[in-house]
Amino acid sequence: MRCNLGMIRIGLMGCGTVAGYGHLPAIKATPGLELVSLFEPDPARGQKAQQKFGGRLFTDPKAFFESGIDAVAVTSPAPVHIDNVLMAAKYGKHVLCEKPLAMTDEDGERMVRAMEAAKLKLFVGFTYRFSDVAGQIKETVSRGEIGIPRAARLVYIWDCHGKFERKQEGLPLNQRRHGRMLEGGPLVDCGVHQIDLARWWLDSEVTSFDCFGAWVEGDEYEAPDHTWLQMDHASGAHTLVENSYSYSHTAKEQRWHYVFEVIGTKGVVRHNRDLGKFDVWTENEMKCLDCGGDKNFEGMYAQFVKALSTGESGLLATGRDGIIATRIAREATEIAIAKRKKMIV
Ligand SMILES: NC(=O)c1ccc[n+]([C@@H]2O[C@H](COP(=O)([O-])OP(=O)(O)OC[C@H]3O[C@@H](n4cnc5c(N)ncnc54)[C@H](O)[C@@H]3O)[C@@H](O)[C@H]2O)c1
Incomplete structure (x- = not known):
């Protein structure tokens, strides 16, 4: 599914370390991306990220997914990637998910299949490819x-x-x-x-x-x-x-x-x-x-924007690449x- 929108409205799940130094600064710096929403279960962490990068902050995942976003960056700990990605599939959002994709091969397969069935893009944050x-x-x-x-x-x-x-x-x-x-x-x-x-x-x-x-x-x-x-x-x-x-x-x-x-x-x-x-x-x-x-998070998000507008993966690692490496x-x-x-x- 292509994102035929001028501006891609993105949300981020998991306002921790890699979100703070990598994803959020890159999202803010990438033309074609607008940071709309943040999801973070720890309110103090969420507020810290919101103060620095903006966006609406949610602790309820349903409200987050219904906040008018087209795509999601999943930067939560590996054991909860599956919950975040399956919810994104349910709510029709494209995903860029941090590595390792999943805790088990079966979980990785479920995530890839759910996104494929929903005709959505799933990419994995192998950011070294862009260095x-x-x-x-x-x-x-x-x-x-x-x-x-x-x-x-x-x-x-x-x-x-x-x-x-x-x-x-x-x-x-x-x-x-x-x-x-x-x-x-x-x-x-x-x-x-x-x-x-x-x-x-x-x-x-x-x-x-x-x-x-x-x-x-x-x-x-x-x-x-x-x-x-x-x-x-x-x-x-x-x-x-x-x-x-x-x-x-x-x-x-x-x-x-x-x-x-x-x-x-x-x-x-x-x-x-x-x-x-x-x-x-x-x-x-x-x-x-x-x-x-x-690492090059900005390079990765530039490719993410391109991939969502052209439908081609380009240099990005796909969910399948994520499953193989994991x-x-x-x-x-x-x-x-x-x-x-x-x-x-
Ligand atoms: N590509 C890279 O270079 C790189 C670098 C560091 C970390 N990572 C990966 O990024 C992911 C996050 O790592 P980190 O070091 O930022 O971890 P972290 O623990 O610092 O941050 C994770 C955040 O997710 C939040 N969280 C907890 N449960 C959640 C849920 N159910 N939904 C959404 N958010 C939730 C936590 O409260 C925390 O704020 C891991 O998978 C890690 O392997 C990748």
Whole structure:
């Protein structure tokens, strides 16, 4: 269903962290989008967002959906994405839903089917696709500059802002990180972005995968806090995705480590964020590329507006892309957990 309106009237569900630094500023900055309504169960959070970004604030989802909106940004926690998206389908609203799409494969399928049945668009917030780095890697590979892509390495190691709330007495657990570990750990939280990038860059489906985990911090969570995912693609290419929450989590100086590389038959394109290096090596030359930012919410919303007016997905990740990335991340995490259960006697 196209949105044949001059201005797309959008509402947002879940006025938390990513809404505050990513979605709401981008919605406000995107031509063709008007922020009309906010839904947030926590009144204090809702009011804070409303004061900064405007819009009518609701704590009743029905009233929110009946507030004259065409589309919804779902930025609530992963376990409630399904409720938000099924309601959007019922009320006839297009959706841009944050990752991971759902907690189970069945939930993801229900969400996609409900939106398809209502002839509505469902996209997933894989915002890295719109970053300068990811876009230039995609273009470099698509132009054949590195020959046929045969391998990819995506290293995304950070600490999810640390295991503990450092600013509080007695080092209480960082609740954001605690919640993400219960929802599946770093491969499900961040790894879905890298799985999506690998499929997108190599333009080839994942045909099989294996996974190994490490429990660096100890045994308190079932999910590993450091993972190595190995994926084979239909093209014959192979991808390694390394994710971690535990790297330097107790260190005073926090260190993150991000590397993206695609290795082809005739060259390599590689980005190392820590070193600020981004270059392409081909048979004949070496070119330096511009790094730019990691995420690009404005780029994503510009594509959202375009997709709703043309009916074409363009660069946006679809609900199906969301299901695939989430399925691989969850099943791979289960593989690592099962290996550990066999290993420890
Ligand atoms: N794409 C990215 O780069 C990126 C970055 C961070 C988070 N995320 C994803 O965005 C989602 C939200 O993450 P966050 O860090 O902002 O979480 P958060 O906990 O900071 O914010 C979530 C908000 O949703 C509200 N909420 C709770 N139940 C709700 C419901 N039933 N309906 C609507 N809202 C509800 C909460 O009160 C809270 O204000 C998660 O799925 C997360 O994985 C994506």
